[in-house]
Amino acid sequence: MSRLRLFSSPGYDIESRTSDRDDEPVILSLKSYRQLLDDGAIDHVVERARLVHRNSRCPHCSHPIVEPIELDNGILNRNHMPVPGTATLVGFHCHGCHREWPA
Numbered sequence: 717m718s719r720l721r722l723f724s725s726p727g728y729d730i731e732s733r734t735s736d737r738d739d740e741p742v743i744l745s746l747k748s749y750r751q752l753l754d755d756g757a758i759d760h761v762v763e764r765a766r767l768v769h770r771n772s773r774c775p776h777c778s779h780p781i782v783e784p785i786e787l788d789n790g791i792l793n794r795n796h797m798p799v800p801g802t803a804t805l806v807g808f809h810c811h812g813c814h815r816e817w818p819a
Contacts, residue, residue: 761801764801764805767805767819768784768805771784771808771817771819774810774812774813774815775817776810776813776815777810777812777813777815779810779811779812779813781810781811781812782808782809782810782811783808783809783811784805784807784808784809784819785805785806785807785808785809785816785819786803786804786805786806787803787804787806788803789803789804790802790803805819806818806819807819
């Protein structure tokens with residue numbers, strides 16, 4: 717009968733949960749998430765969503781179909797497709813009156 721090992725380390729006994737190594741277990745921190753908070757990356761996402769919501773109707777004709785205009789600098793995923801919301805938002809385009817305005 718075979719066993720599924722979830723953790724494998726030299727000198728580690730699963731039954732007694734002891735280790736003959738002096739190294740302490742690795743504790744994973746939330747430093748990378750905290751870095752995002754400190755850099756303002758999460759605030760940027762929230763501000764972008766608010767901006768898109770504020771401009772969801774055309775200010776000239778009140779048409780409800782408005783398309784964001786983005787630069788071609790978004791992050792690409794592993795299939796070389798753009799990740800939505802990562803490109804720079806520069807303005808909006810109305811499908812009713814075809815007017816454009818800056819973000």
